[in-house]
Amino acid sequence: MSTDATPMPEQQTCQRRMTDWGPWERAENLDHWADSGHGLVGQAQAGRSCSFCGSLHPDDFMRLVAEGWIVGPTDKAYKAYFARPYSAAELAERRARWEANDPTVRAVRELGERDGKTAEQIAADIEQIAEVALGSSRGETVAKFYFQHFSTDQRAEFIDLYNSGRMKVEGGGFYVLPFFCEARPGPATPTPA
Incomplete structure (x- = not known):
């Protein structure tokens, strides 16, 4: 009987594996959440990352948003960067x-x-x-996040955090909305698509 208490990695299926073009196998449960070795350099300080695409774990992303980490918009509707705020x-x-x-x-x-x-x-x-x-560099970028990893509930929570102003977003807002959001007339805030 083994006394090794090392937990097994949490298996998952990366939606980027299943939908992106590439020469890889498309099957369930080939991926896991890793403590290091994937994502951006320094991403381990933010949390677990996907063994396939390197995205930060969605639970870690949401926890850090609540703690005041800064979301960095991109020109891609499926991706954001994530920055630890400077002290x-x-x-x-x-x-x-x-x-x-x-x-x-x-x-x-x-x-x-x-x-x-x-x-x-x-x-x-x-x-x-x-x-x-110096104004645009309020934090050190340490992680990337792919929105495909969100559950339906996390997408709704993300929208609520953004619309309520409880999310710090570099530059004040998204210039390309996440793919699960749409702009409505009036104040520029995303809503569920």
Whole structure:
């Protein structure tokens, strides 16, 4: 009798295996959820991933959305990226490194001093640049997610989180809606298709 307590991987059928073009077998239960070795570099810190397509597990995705992780839209209706939000300390470090090394910041300081601007005016000019240079990188992208892995209930929960504003989405929203959503007249919010 084996005393090995290693759990068996959770088997599943990746819908991308079943629907995408490719030279692979199309059969049920050939895939599993892995703790590492699939997905993006660093994805293991977000959770399990599909052994076929590398997608983050949908339960892990939904848990992390609720914890404030950032969904990164793509130009594909079946895919999103996922970012761990930077801590306040990480944001401060990134900002300090940017201010110390960015040639545009140096130029703004030099031109501001040449033009007789006050330190406060120069700081305000740098702040405007910071919003563009640093504003879109509020987190470290560590995972990808394929919407085909959602259950019907998870699709509804995703839509509810998005419509209620409880989901952080990079850039403020989806420019290509997930395939299970449709835009309705009025405020730009997805609804079940």
